[in-house]
Amino acid sequence: MSGTEFERIARYFAPLADEAALGLSDDAALWTPPYGKTLVLTVDQMVEGVHFLPDDPPGCVARKLLRRNLSDLAAMGGEPDGYLLTTALRVDTPEAWLAEFAEGLARDQKRYRIELFGGDSTSTPGPLMASVTMIGCVAPGAAWRRSGARAGDAVFVTGTIGDAALGLEAARGKLDDSSGHFRERRLLPEPRIGLPLAGLVHAAIDVSDGLVQDLGHICRNSGVGAVIEAGLVPASAAARAAGESWLEARLTGGDDYELILATPPDAEAALRKACGLVPVTKIGHFSGDSDEVVVLDRAGRRMAFTRTGWRHF
């Protein structure tokens, strides 16, 4: 590492570090996981111009990076403990960018009760990049898998679907967003971590690439199909106001970080109750008749999509 990198780590990252990180001054972090737990491990990266826009607020970039990873843990039923961070900054990345980025990390560390275990910082001649490896725990055998859905299970989703995709369209100037709702949802998703759904879910995935594509992952891994009704897919008030012409964008756009849950019929009431204040909506069911995702419009006709999932900027 260069002297600048040591100084940056001391100034911005060391204050975020947990006891396990040993002040970020050792070769590696030391962490003793809780007794008798299985670890849940995931990593995600964000590239400027690919996963975020150059003028996105740095604090939001940091928080979204954490939240994307938290969402992956949520989709397995895991609880987060801590993370490792990499940053690759351009030589001309302003100090203020890093300061705001670190402040965003600090905010969400507190919010989600997670700690910085360690990291690596470097310079790059290319676009700014950062990655997070998130580590959490789950009771042995309790993790939800994409392969667990069974024919007859209901398809539930949390929250509302498609706001982040409309946020991307708004950033491209294709959609009015005077309230800032879509931008907010694109910049700062709400990972559905910590829902007490043990025993109520056969399979889960988070909506990162788009509802249709991610539901397809459950189907493919579980060897079932799914039939959902577009009219049941929950939309925010802003998305409803934007109109039906954005329906396909909502159903196939990524970055929502809501959960798709496969729930057995006898657990539906308990699921709704367990979700508490987090909205959860039944949008269809899994079926043994095919291995496809079928989306029906309000007239009961099968919808065709020009694309099923997210593409980079």
Add this chain to the structure above:
Amino acid sequence: MSGTEFERIARYFAPLADEAALGLSDDAALWTPPYGKTLVLTVDQMVEGVHFLPDDPPGCVARKLLRRNLSDLAAMGGEPDGYLLTTALRVDTPEAWLAEFAEGLARDQKRYRIELFGGDSTSTPGPLMASVTMIGCVAPGAAWRRSGARAGDAVFVTGTIGDAALGLEAARGKLDDSSGHFRERRLLPEPRIGLPLAGLVHAAIDVSDGLVQDLGHICRNSGVGAVIEAGLVPASAAARAAGESWLEARLTGGDDYELILATPPDAEAALRKACGLVPVTKIGHFSGDSDEVVVLDRAGRRMAFTRTGWRHF
């Protein structure tokens, strides 16, 4: 993720994946660590043009990425279990590059008995990048820290020092390397993982930024100084043949991934024995007289350096 990324993951990375990785088809990996162990966690990234040269063999880039992380574990006395990988490939990165990269990972997974737990793949308009988060174990309380050195401890180093730095000079055309020895050491360091040194070491660090700088990290963290003799610092036959004019480059150049060990006087003989076929050399001692690293030349005079550590390409 895009369709190309799914295909690449299925083709190149899924065959490398452990049971914990769930075929790389879930949101996160699940891994139950061995009972009663403390985890050792580290992450390192490599950027094309910064940490490796565009025409370095992709298999070597992959193996060096793993080995740099393995070396961090070795410097804490840890044993590796598995890793998470990120790759950010350019649109014009040839398929063959990725194939060779994956083959390099496979070779070193076998060599070091580690597994791929999970990962993330994206595209970038910038230089190719990859990172590895390595996860391993150590007995509780047994990890070596940079802060453990005491006045009177001997300074030992494994292997030979400075070959990787001379490899960088050779790549720049400043040094003859007809045997290819320096290039080999730059491309493929040998992490000193698995040495049975429990109880024989007070502190350790791996030489990633340069002998003088990294020894300085132990000193600063331990609140001691160190006096080493340049003439005792082990050099390869090729480095000796290159001549004394390369001495400063050898002592301050990075990327060796040898270990610096602080060893109590009564453990020196046991340390030599425990290292077995891995060469280990005493080059000086830690001292309570100052907090500096003092390097003495063959005439016993203190050497001054124009730089103490590694700079990027």
